[in-house]
Amino acid sequence: MTRAHTPRFGLAWLALSLTLAVHVYDEAMHDFLSVYNPNARAIRARFPFLPLPVFSFGEWLAMLAVGIVLLMALTPLAFRGARALRVVAVPIALLAGMANGALHLLASVYYGRWMPGVYTAPLLLAAGGWLLREARAGEPSRSRAEAAS
Secondary structure (H helix, E strand, O other): OOHHHOOHHHHHHHHHHHHHHHHHHHHHHOOOHHHHHHHHHHHHHHOOOOOOOOOOHHHHHHHHHHHHHHHHHOHHHHHOOOHHHHHHHHHHHHHHHHHHHHHHHHHHHHHOOOOOOHHHHHHHHHHHHHHHHHHHHOOOOOOHHHHHO
């Protein structure tokens, strides 16, 4: 069995998908939109060229639920080590996992209080890092001569 076809990539994909679901629950239970929407409005007022959306709770939850269902539906492909999914996994791991988790932690430090979603932020960092590692592990290695050019 080659490294690209080991179940580790599938497990990492599944872990990030489930972690995102728990993170959305964390945000919903701690009124994330009461923090996000006013900040989005303030940023849009100051920088009108940034099209930051403002959400109702239903829109926000539905959008995230659809995204998580899609990630879960792709899990069988992840267990097969699908190359296209490994490519897609890199931005997902970086943005939905690591950047999202880091922003929740940094916002908590900046505002001097626990922000909605901060309880699951370390899990996002860990799951995002694991998915990134496993996605990159399946890439064909380049020779030193190729890497130097």
